[in-house]
Amino acid sequence: MLSVCILDDSPHLVPVKLHEFTAETWLPQPPEIVFPFFGDAANLDAITPPWLNFKIITPPPIVMRPGALIDYRLRLRGFPLRWRTRISEWEPPFRFVDEQLHGPYRLWVHEHTFVPSQGGTLARDHIRYAVPFDWLVHRWLVRPDIERIFAHRLGALECHFNVPANAVQASASR
Numbered sequence: 001m002l003s004v005c006i007l008d009d010s011p012h013l014v015p016v017k018l019h020e021f022t023a024e025t026w027l028p029q030p031p032e033i034v035f036p037f038f039g040d041a042a043n044l045d046a047i048t049p050p051w052l053n054f055k056i057i058t059p060p061p062i063v064m065r066p067g068a069l070i071d072y073r074l075r076l077r078g079f080p081l082r083w084r085t086r087i088s089e090w091e092p093p094f095r096f097v098d099e100q101l102h103g104p105y106r107l108w109v110h111e112h113t114f115v116p117s118q119g120g121t122l123a124r125d126h127i128r129y130a131v132p133f134d135w136l137v138h139r140w141l142v143r144p145d146i147e148r149i150f151a152h153r154l155g156a157l158e159c160h161f162n163v164p165a166n167a168v169q170a171s172a173s174r
Contacts, residue, residue: 016107016130016134017130017134017138018107018129018130019128019131019138019143020126020127020128020129021125021127021129021146021150022124022125022126022127023124023125023150023154024123024124024125025122025123025157025158025163026117026118026123026163026167027121027122027123027157027161027163028119028120028163028164028167029161030116030119030120031093031114031115031121033121034093034123034161035093035094036093037160037161038096038112038114039064039096040064041056041058041064041070042060044056044072046156047152047156047157048149048152049148049152049153052074052075052076052149053073053075054073054074055072055073055074056071057071057072057073057082058071064090065090066087066088066090067086067087068087068090069084069085069086069101070086070087071083071084072085077141077145081104082102082103083100083102083104084100084101085098085100085101085103085110086098086101088109093114094114095113096112097109097110097112098110098112104131105129105130105131107128107129107130108128108129109127109128109129110125110126110127111125111126111127112124112125125150127146129146
């Protein structure tokens with residue numbers, strides 16, 4: 001965990017604790033097959049836990065490219081939230097980055113990478129994030145929610161891409 005300063009809604013720098021989270025899984029298809037699934041924002045619903053009541057509110061089709069904006073609506077712990085992300089980097093079929101512009105986090109930078117591995121793809125999510133009231137909510141609410149969301153996501157990806165039961169296991173780390 002690092003401490004960094006970010007701009008808030010005022011012109012002042014605000015010190016925040018920066019956290020990182022990584023989740024990865026092996027998928028039996030090459031990046032050229034795996035990436036298009038991730039490149040279609042409509043597929044987010046298939047890999048997002050139902051308890052988030054997640055809905056993309058940007059009208060389709062969403063053309064993924066640098067600068068693309070995507071708006072979502074969800075409920076987290078009963079609270080309705082709106083979330084806007086921007087695709088800041090787009091490098092098919094190996095990498096893209098989405099960044100929260102508006103939402104529950106002070107900072108959310110989510111890098112998706114797709115690395116050829118063992119005849120398939122190592123799909124990795126690496127997130128750098130900061131939360132308001134970190135000392136109060138991160139350990140007991142935010143981090144456990146992120147872990148649950150990505151455990152669901154990894155399971156949904158393994159099901160969608162027909163990962164054999166004896167294949168490389170999914171993992172998540174801090």
